[in-house]
Amino acid sequence: MSLSRLLPAMPLPTRQRGMATTLIMTLTGVALTAATVGMMYSIQGAGEQQMASHANVPAESRAWEGVEVLRKYLAEKNPDAPACTDTTTPRSKLIDTPAIAATIVCKETANGKTLFTANITGYSNVSSQRAKATSTLQAVYEKGAGASPAGQTLGNALTFNGDLNYSGGSLSIVNGPYLAYINLNGTLRITNGARASVSGCAKAGIELSGGGVADNAILRTEGTFSMSSASPPNNLTLGAKNINITQDGGSYISIKAGxxxxxxxxxxxxxxxxxxxxxxxxxxxxxxxxxxxxxxxxxxxxxxxxxxxxxxxxxxxxxxxxxxxxxxxxxxxxxxxxxxxxxxxxxxxxxGGEVAFRNSTVGTFWANNINFTGWSANYSLLKAHGNVSILTATIGQFQGGGNLSVTQWNTPTFSNASRISGAILNNSGGTPYTGNPIANLSFAVPNSSPGLPGVPFCDLTLRPVDVSTLRDQANYVFYFDGNTPMLRIQNVKRANGTAVDPGPYNLTTFDLQRIGGADFLICNWYYNSGGNNTCGKNATPSNGWVFNGIMAFPPGVAWFQGNVTLDGVQMARFSNTFLSTGDVTLTSSSNAPIYAPNFSGPSFTCGGAFYATNLCKSTTALATWTDSTGTTRTGMPIGNIAVEAERALYTNGWTIWGNVILGGLVNASGATTNIKGGLSTGNNGVTATTIGAGGIAVDVSNMSSDQSIVGTTTAGSGSTTGGTGGSGTTTVKWVRPL
Known part of the structure; x- marks a missing residue:
């Protein structure tokens, strides 16, 4: 049979892009004969067996074929599907070819495994214009056994995909008493007297004009570093392609370029x-x-x-x-x-390696061609592959591969034996130097070049933010059915071990302020004297989810379709991961911190009236998992995220304990926002960030190694305890004809 006859008859849904390639590769390896599909699947619990004994019928043969095709697909992918209790959400075909069609009816997650129920239809007479014979099977797949939740580690305290313009407020990126390292895929600009407590690397360049950096900072760029009218640095370590510093003073541990x-x-x-x-x-x-x-x-x-x-x-x-x-x-x-x-x-x-510099105190100065225009500088070690022009200076040792130009009666001094490959010249016109001999300096010495130090490389790993891939790990899924706000609850139990009914719930009609007598979702009590409301009752697709006067919100992972705003919080703290397909806004009307579940700890995350079974091993302990190296980790990776949004974070004066991952920018206004974890921005596109008031203070010193791991659950060799399985071994639990 020609492979072209098995190609999709129509475009696949956008969320299944790549399925065509996967399907073609899978079908190529699946023989279209009854012998290869005469397989047996056990029926769990009933002890029955289904034999593909009728595979000689073309439609049945292809239906059984589809069972295996879908199993291989599910082993690699984790498609969206409604919960099995959801009878209203339309089901879409996952596979739709002239030979096979498959629809995921529903899926449920429990005990670290995901169960998919699917209907698979095989067609006969695929090349005929006559009516096709069909055969439909229903299969249940189990996925996640043997999977370990793995994710990337946030290596840098902060990553910007774009320029960072800092002109006021607070910018502090630290690791306890030390400066933490950031990476920018753009230009870092510090102006207007602002002093940034930051170290890092900027791909496009670094510009300081009127601002300054904290003591002992490390600044590197793949482009040009320029500084003018800034506060003189103290013990700055500097690396760049080229350097242009037009001001005096300060001190540097090292300056390297080229x-x-x-x-x-x-x-x-x-x-x-x-x-x-x-x-x-x-x-x-x-x-x-x-x-x-x-x-x-x-x-x-x-x-x-x-x-x-x-x-x-x-x-x-x-x-x-x-x-x-x-x-x-x-x-x-x-x-x-x-x-x-x-x-x-x-x-x-x-x-590169071109440097314009005035004067300062520098430990190691190493570049190609250097033009010193200031007086009375101090350089412990000076190295240049090319030419150097200098006025008075005290130099410990000098090694050069070109010429040295000096002022006739104001020459530098060298404390230790130094040498250059070229000649000593006068600064005025470049004629041979005729002044007094310069002690400890030899010239015309072949092969004296020290070479060049190398140009910095800013290692940015940007991963697109798509929170739809995290919906299965959420405990509270806030979505819209048309214009109706809905909530689906997943993997949540009450303190007595009773599972919370998953719903789904129509929030405009169903009261979820309390469940079993315990506060669950209570909003508007502060603003609405006429009575309380369930959070999300008034949400619309255009306005998003605006939660005012939040009095109760259960711990766990909350997933939102669209924008979400937290305003007027009356709780002591959140113990939550907030995931949004749009923006997250944290207004100034709140004073409760956000703690990611693993940062909040087991007493708050697991010990209340409700707890998430995928995050908690018990009411007193967070879930654990084993990574591919055999190391036991505490806290599922999703529980290390405080906020993840496909677009921007707007924040005013909040304290966030956990990692913040954004597809767009971070906008901090008003009071300073403190983030006790990593911050990654611009993952979904180049976005310039401006900090002119308020500001951001990021401190990663309180993070454990386990808390720095974020991401989805992926295949691995470890095991989980109390976690939700993801990719991994996928088996067929049972099959029956429909």
């Missing part, structure tokens, strides 16, 4: 290019011996090209031969090609 553009060689052939710091050797090929710090960005030839970030502190060197196979040495940024185990790099050109 790299070599090199050809990457393997087996005598060029396989790509690289940016690398190091020293050019004197051999014919002009190989480069790299420095043993920083990162070399390697681009392998091909279409599309493959890019690697090579950690030079982890490589092995034999002469100029680089061994790349050490653990953690090579990180693939993009593409599919493999990096050879051994490579060499040969010089092609100088990349």
């Amino acid at each position: 790299a070599f553009s090199a050809d990457v060689m393997s087996g005598g052939s060029k396989i790509g290019t690289a940016l690398v710091g190091g020293v050019i050797n004197t051999d014919t090929a002009r190989t480069i011996t790299p420095v043993t710090e920083g990162t070399s960005l390697i681009t392998l030839s091909g279409s599309p090209a493959t890019v690697y970030a090579l950690d030079l502190s982890k490589i092995s060197l034999s002469g100029s031969t680089i061994t790349t196979t050490a653990a953690g040495a090579a990180k693939k940024i993009s593409g599919d090609a493999s990096l050879p185990a051994t490579i060499t790099m040969t010089y092609n050109a100088v990349y």
Whole structure:
């Protein structure tokens, strides 16, 4: 049978994009004969057996075929589906081809496993215009056994996908008493006297004009670092492609700029290019011996090209031969090609390293061409691959690969033996220097170049935010049926162990203020003297979910279709993860902190009137899970998230304990918002962020290693206790004809 006859007859739903490719690959490996589908599935609990004994009938054969196709699909994907108690939500076909159709009827999650009920129909006469014979089977699949909840670790305290413009308020990104590291896929601008407590790397550049940074900061950029009219830094560590500092004063631990553009060689052939710091050797090929710090960005030839970030502190060197196979040495940024185990790099050109500087106190100063225009500076170690122009300065040691231009009667002093490959010249016109001999400086010394330090690499890992993939892990799913606000409850029990009815509930008519005599969802008591309301009763698709005067909200993961606003909170704290397909707004009318469930702890998350069975092992303990290394982790990854939104977070003066992950920007106005966890923004597109009032203070010092793990449940070799399974082994529990 031609494979083209099995292609979909119509476009698949947007949420199932990629299904066509998956289906084609699956059907290619599934023989269309009765022999391959004469399989047996056990009927759990009843002890019965279903044999595909009638697979010789084309429609039945294809229906059984579809049972296996869908099983393989579910092993890789986790499609959306209504709960089995939901009889109103329309069901959509997951697979729709001329040969097979499949619809997920419903799914339920319990005890770390997910059960999918599906109807699979096989068609005969797929090439005929006559009416088709059909055969429909209903199958129940069990998914999640043997799965371990794994996710990415938030390595940086804060990530911006775009520019960060800071002109006032507070910007503090710290790890206890130390500055935490941030990454920006844009330009960092600090202006108007604002002083940022921040360290980090900005891809496009860093501009300080009228502002300043905290003591002992580390600032790196793949572009140009510029500073003028700013507060003089204290013990700043600085790295860039090029540097332009037009003000005096301050102190620097180190200033480094510039790299070599090199050809990457393997087996005598060029396989790509690289940016690398190091020293050019004197051999014919002009190989480069790299420095043993920083990162070399390697681009392998091909279409599309493959890019690697090579950690030079982890490589092995034999002469100029680089061994790349050490653990953690090579990180693939993009593409599919493999990096050879051994490579060499040969010089092609100088990349950056141009520095304009006045004067300061610097520990190590290393670049290509440096133009010093200030007087009476102090440099402990000065290194330049190219030329240096300097006025008076006290220099511990100097090593240069070009010329040194000085002022005839105001020359620098050198405390230790120094050398340059070029000549000593006068600053005025570049004529040979004719003044008094300069002590401890030798010139015209061949091969004196120290090379170049390398250009920083800002390692940003941006993962698109799609909270629809987290809906199955939510305990409270707030959604709209047309214009009607609805709530579905999943994996929630009362303190006595009784399961809470999942619903779904029409919030305009059903009172959920209390369940079993315990406060559950109470809003509007502060604003509405006429009586309380269930939270969400007045929600609309256009206005979103606006919760005013919140008096009761159960702990767990709350998922929202559309925007959500928390305003006028009268609770002591939230013990929740808030997930939104739109924006999250936290107004100034509240004083209750948000604690992510795992940050809130077992007494608040599990010990109240209601608890989430996927987050809690018992009423006194958080769920645990085992990662792929065999390490036992406490707290499911979803419980480490305080706020995750596909768009923006608008906040005024809140304190958030947990990780914040945004597809858009963060907008902090009014009072400072304190985040005791990681912050990642702009994951769904480049977004500029401006902080001009209020501000953000991020502190990651209180996070445990378990609390830094966020994300969905994915396949692994570990096990869970009290958690919700995700991808992993998928088996057919039973099949029956319809």
